[in-house]
Amino acid sequence: MNRTMPRLALCALALMTAAPAAAQTTAPYSVAESGRGYGSLQAAVDAIGNGTGTILVSPGVHRDCAVQEGGAVTYRAAVPGKAIFDGGICEDKAALILRGRAATVNGIIFQNMAVADGNGAGIRLEQGNLNVSNSYFRNSEQGILTADDPSSAIRIDRSTFSGLGRCDRGLSCAHSIYIGDYGSLSVTRSRFQQGNGGHYVKSRARRTTVTDSSFDDTRGRATNYMIDLPNGSTGVIEGNVFVQGRDKENYSAFIAVAAEGKEHSSNGLIVRNNDARVGPGIDRTTTFLADWSGDRVQLGANRLGPKLKPFERR
Template identity: 50%
Template sequence: MLAPALALSLAAPLAAQEGGAFTLAETGQSFSTLDQALEAAKPRGEFTWSTILIAPGRYRQCAVQSWGRTVFKARQPGTVVFEGTACEGKAALVLRGRGAVVDGIVFRGIRVPDGNGAGIRSEIGDLTVKDSMFLDSQEGILGGVTGPQKIVIDHSTFAGLGQCDETPDCAHSIYLANQGQVTVTASRFERGRGGHYVKLRVPKVEISGNSFDDSQGAKTNYMIDLSEGATGSITGNAMVQGRNKENWTAFISVAPEARTYSSAGLRIEGNSARLSPGETRSPAFVADASKQRLAIGANTLGPGVRAYEAR
């Protein structure tokens, strides 16, 4: 039997949901659904930031942000879980406002018929994600914007994501395309279920201080895929490649599909890369199809990892 204090703490999230789990911080109003809180924020103006504080709990609901700038913030990081529900057949959060911040939220078990069920679908506006988790879904964060966009992902976890079996096209832990920049820092990627861990179609990247642990991955591809090239930096990342790969030939792939963006001077240094025990194949750390000069500095490579391969 649970001790009274523990029983109370476990019951609190349900009570919070019944009493209005979603609070618009600027007005103090509380609502039973996230959609209601988003609607209440609209009168504050399209260019004004509004913060929605979310009480601990598991929520089988989703929301579409179509207006303004919104911070979705867990009152206690890691205690807010959006699970198993996608809006518009896309994601738990579909973002097409002026901008959004997602802070301390867990997204889990999102699956949709087209194979791209995500925690977050970014369609319009800049996005910052921090201290959040994306677990056991088809995709973690998916987005495609034709114009400039800035996306920052920091101190977040991506595990059990991706697929290549459910639909003709693969899904990935992160898959983003825009004409701006994507920054991924201090985050953890592990236990991929298919596709790439980070797949980007953007002109500039900063991928720094992350951990890629593919030792328990299944049918995965590259750690980092810069599909159409990019400038910027890939620094200070720790990578372990597992044995169960769909494509084992590289850790980082530059411009494998097109040379839309310049890759000249892309800085790759201070990273470590090694193979899981028992892996006998010899992948390249960097597979480069850009036909341009990259700035590859000192990286720590384990036995069997080749430094570079031109494609």
């Protein structure tokens, strides 16, 4: 495992500033291919329509949102880490509602997303492929929430998820990221921290990869699993750092497989080369990997702290 990984994850936004700034217009949004500016995000999305294009988001705080009905759209901060979507919600769901062929999000901050049903998200993905990089999701009910699309893939890289999730008001829990029945989910070089309930990564995808990422639960409140694969999943969980905090709704496991019933095979799921422990001053016994699937999960060598049982069949 790369021991410098947590520092890289913490500094993801700082690293983004090294990227070259794109050409600016006076409008808050512009389509890179045409150079035309737009006063609203929805107008820029509609201009691309069913085609392919890149929307440059100007620096500043934008209380805006949009629904992408088609096409393949890239949403890119003109100055990485300086474009902020703050509390703007479409359809009582999210800042970006994506139901086109594909979407890419790069260098954008999403914050303060809340709706009546407790599932306010930075991104609500309803179909199509999604690539997220160098982005920050914070202080919201959910970071990314998806529907089901078994033919499509999600990739998340160099992004941070902080102050997300909830389990209150008698509503179903929200999570830092919640992926439906997708073809695959890949999370690389990302950071999860300070959850406010639910799981950090909940994935019903048929294949789930989480590598070179960090899960810092020391300031979490009423949180649950670090990684939950509730219906089973193949894939790889490798090279991550996990620290479980004190304030847990459920501290019985770090990683859970098929806890809600096996719908996908977990044969060949690989969990190796991770570092996991409970936070300083916490005296309790827990389990690193809890498995309800009965499949052939491959648990390799992991560095586990005291009173952390490697595996439990449930």
